[in-house]
Amino acid sequence: MNQITESSPAPDAPLPGGPLLEVRDLSCERDERVLFAGLSFVVDCGTVLQIAGSNGSGKTTLLRILCGLNDGYDGEIIWRGESTDDTAESFVGDLLYFGHRVGVNKILTPLENLRWSAGMQRTVNDQLLLDALAAVGLRGFEESPCYTLSAGQQQRVSLARLRLSPATLWVLDEPFTTLDVDAVAQLEQTLADHARQGGAVIVTTHHKLTMPSLSRLTLGMS
Amino acid sequence: MLSASVKPSTRSAFMLTLKRDLLIAFKRKNDIVNPFMFFVIVISLFPLAISPEGEKLAEIAAGVIWIAVLLSAMLSMDSLYRGDFEDGSLEILLLSPHPLFFLVLAKNIAHWLVSGFPVVIASPLLAYMLKLPSESYGTLMLTLLIGTPTLSLIGSIAVALTVGLGSRGLILAVITLPFSVPVLIFGTLAVQASASGLPAGGYLTLLLALLAGSLSLAPLTSAAALRISVS
Structure with missing residues (x-):
């Protein structure tokens, strides 16, 4: 247990050196099966945390709990020195979640999708959106309906949000699944860059990640 | 450096969501056309099945139109959050740094604009087809103008609650219809009153009260229901 005794910092001035996100004694039970218990870890700015574990070990559930999408848990989640229950609004403003369901509407074009999904977090203009789509390799597909795109391309539409998001913490659930080799390398680079620039990433993947400042947490070992 | 960009105002998030939903609706025309066609077909069956006589039809016109409105509203509700739930956009909505109340309201307004309006x-x-006295047309339109958004707002709660369920079937109607009954009652009473030359103001006021109540409470409830549905 890496319990850290905390001397409650002032609300608006979190300790500059303190952890970005701290999880204390988290446990979750689902359908009378314990997914994980007594889970404690810290995510600092500038780090990438890979969450590993076999299928069904609770990786997705853990990520959804961290984001506040799932509240069936015991324990504490501390964001910049305060419980996420109290800081919900500033927390979600600084969070980007990428889930199994990628958040791409198939009727809309990539541009229209991104205009909404990225525009909820920051003000965007079309040039920014086009640049982001080009950066993830979707140049020429900006105006095609997403149902004409492959699964990997749809995933790229959602991953283009990473390039636009102002969020410090990225929570990514299996972002590599349908990507091709080049896109995987590019995404790894994006994650490493984000960490280098002071952001933090929590990512689940079965993929072997190689980047500096990577730590790994394996679920389902107990 | 990470927070260099500007967080959009809740107002612009509201407008973005409204525009997006309208765009989706116009691209997927079935969602607009089907409930509307259903509405027209149901009403046009009554003269065939009951009687083409003007007097008989005029008597039931208000009720028939309102019931058809209610049923077609049921039919259109399902698409409100289902697509967003299935493609994951709902999670983006829930994790946006804006009050969910306004985003849900934006979705409800978009839904009403394409289904209720x-x-x-x-x-x-259709009132002409059912031989409703022409002096009641104004009242009918007014009751529908106030009543249909109320139905959308109430239906939104039930859809939000059931969006995570695999097979919903009748449950949507079972949840929604009891709450829609007051709208149905005051709506038809207002039209009947005006058809027989009585003032309908009281009923309209009650309808307005229902709209005001659901406008302020339903999005809150829908928002809470959505949070439950995704967890």
Whole structure:
């Protein structure tokens, strides 16, 4: 247990050196099966945390709990020195979640999708959106309906949000699944860059990640 | 450096969501056309099945139109959050740094604009078909103008609650219809009153009260229901 005794910092001035996100004694039970218990870890700015574990070990559930999408848990989640229950609004403003369901509407074009999904977090203009789509390799597909795109391309539409998001913490659930080799390398680079620039990433993947400042947490070992 | 960009105002998030939903609706025309066609077909069956006589039809016109409105509203509700739930956009909505109340309201307004508003516009034509006295057209349109958004707002709660369920079937109607009954009652009473030359103001006021109540409470409830549905 890496319990850290905390001397409650002032609300608006979190300790500059303190952890970005701290999880204390988290446990979750689902359908009378314990997914994980007594889970404690810290995510600092500038780090990438890979969450590993076999299928069904609770990786997705853990990520959804961290984001506040799932509240069936015991324990504490501390964001910049305060419980996420109290800081919900500033927390979600600084969070980007990428889930199994990628958040791409198939009727809309990539541009229209991104205009909404990225525009909820920051003000965007079309040039920014086009640049982001080009950066993830979707140049020429900006105006095609997403149902004409492959699964990997749809995933790229959602991953283009990473390039636009102002969020410090990225929570990514299996972002590599349908990507091709080049896109995987590019995404790894994006994650490493984000960490280098002071952001933090929590990512689940079965993929072997190689980047500096990577730590790994394996679920389902107990 | 990470927070260099500007967080959009809740107002612009509201407008973005409204525009997106309208865009989706116009691209997927079935969602607009089907409930509307259903509405027209149900109403046009009554003269065939009951009697083409003007007097008999005029008597039931208000009730028939309102029931058809209610049923077509049921039919259109399902698409409100289902697509967003299935493609994951709902999670983006829930994790946006804006009050969910306004985003849900934006979705409800978009839904009403494509499902409720056409019904309001078409209602005089169908009222003419059912031989409703022409002096009641105004009241009918007014009751629908106030009543259909109320139905959308109430239905939104039930859809939000059931969006995570695999097979919903009748449950949506079972949850929604009891709450829609007051709208149905005051709506038909207002039209009947005006058809027999009585003032309908009281009923309209009650309808307005229902709208005000659901406008302020339903999005909150829908938002809470959505949070439960995704967890």
